[in-house]
Amino acid sequence: MDYILDGILMMVDLTNIILCYTQILRKELCNNKRRIIVAYVGAAICSGIYTFCSTEAWSIFIEIAIPCIAVVFVINWDRMKTILLLPCAYVLESAVCIMCSYVVAMILDVPQGALADDKVAEIFICSIISLIMGGKFLYDRKKGAKNDKLGFSKGVYVSVTIAAISFLFIMSAVQAIGTDYKVPYNQTNFLGFLWSIVCIVFFF
DSSP states (O other): OHHHHHHHHHHHHHHHHHHIIIIISOOEEOSOHHHHHHHHHHHHHHHHHHHHTOOGGGHHHHHHHHHHHHHHHHEESOHHHHHHTHHHHHHHHHHHHHHHHHHHHHHHTSOHHHHHTOHHHHHHHHHHHHHHHHHHHHHHHHHTOOOOOOOOOHHHHHHHHHHHHHHHHHHHHHHHHHHHSOOOHHHHHHHHHHHHHHHHHHHO
């Protein structure tokens, strides 16, 4: 069952990352359905192999590497630039999902770590983002709306990548505080929620 849940969660994360590219970073999704299917099937297979041969020390790198390989097949843009923007898309997607999980944790009055450890709850929370951005994507396609192109200088690439990595480590540290130290969970929930907002505002 864990293999299935991990695979579903990887598919949802990949969908959110692709939607970040199309809806926020304003890159075009390819029209080749076969490439999209191959990207998803490949990501599912890689996720299953990783889950079966899991090594905790490499988990974060594998979780980033699988979407990185998949998105280059489905985004119509220079492959190297697509990869360079992956930290931005990955962290932005993660920040929104984490923020939602902290909101749910505060509403339910439970530690956020309990939700993060529950694969079903994590899938549900991340799917909310997929439905919202996916609905906007389908609406724009139906109306024939085209996103304005965004230009990125080398300085922007470097600064965004460094910031994305920094935010990733800090968000992980905030989650660790709530899990590994005797800090009241209502305080870590609020701190995590605020930090997620800071991250999202920075990227926008």
